[in-house]
């Protein structure tokens with residue numbers, strides 16, 4: 016049986032028909048409309064097109080934000096003006112299919128667990144390093160949501176009391192030290208300092224403002240300043256992983272998102288910092304650290320499979 020995954024991002028909505036092996040059978044995408052009504056219309060028409068002529072297990076919709084434990088109401092979305100939006104009920108009124116709503120980082124993490132870097136493990140933590148830091152936790156083969164559905168917001172775990180201010184209203188969150196935005200801050204600080212950051216400073220003078228693209232280009236070229244900024248990022252992420260390791264004891268940490276394309280250059284400082292900061296070091300089994308495998312499709316593939324999981328859960332007889 017097939018399921019449909021929809022990933023509502025800040026700039027585009029992606030949709031896909033996905034089979035039970037996590038393979039995409041057909042896909043489509045549109046720019047994200049500006050109003051909530053138009054977003055609803057876009058999702059309904061996308062599902063109708065993808066479902067045409069098929070038996071569908073269910074529809075999973077992933078979006079950034081806090082979603083309730085019943086996978087139906089969006090409490091709050093950072094990019095869309097949803098506040099306590101009963102999105103599942105709105106879609107159900109227009110589509111005759113089982114529908115679940117989930118957090119986008121949860122969907123991406125679930126896809127990695129089912130079909131990607133985590134497929135051989137039962138307990139994993141995924142950190143998605145984009146502009147911010149997204150998180151997903153799988154424990155004992157289940158996605159962890161928390162009591163209210165808003166758990167696993169790993170980007171807002173506090174690293175530094177009274178540290179850098181965060182968009183969430185707090186200070187010192189992991190997101191302020193382990194995100195793509197933090198990488199740019201470190202690179203600019205190194206550029207200001209000169210020395211190892213001289214090439215970063217030269218590039219900044221040339222282009223006006225350093226972008227993620229500039230940093231990744233310089234990392235690939237082996238520039239000492241850009242690599243130092245990445246190592247700084249990895250060191251903070253490793254500290255965050257050490258705290259998570261003490262609580263969750265995962266077998267695996269998966270690092271995803273654009274910055275993860277740096278591969279071992281990022282994993283190596285994360286692992287080193289993890290070991291340095293792990294409580295009871297030397298007596299604690301060491302988890303693996305891997306880069307995410309499903310780079311562009313994780314959101315839709317994970318959302319589709321979460322819909323399938325929910326559909327199975329509501330069957331009258333446990334299979």
Ligand SMILES: [Zn+2]
Pocket residue numbers: 170171181182183184185188190
């Ligand atoms: Zn925060």
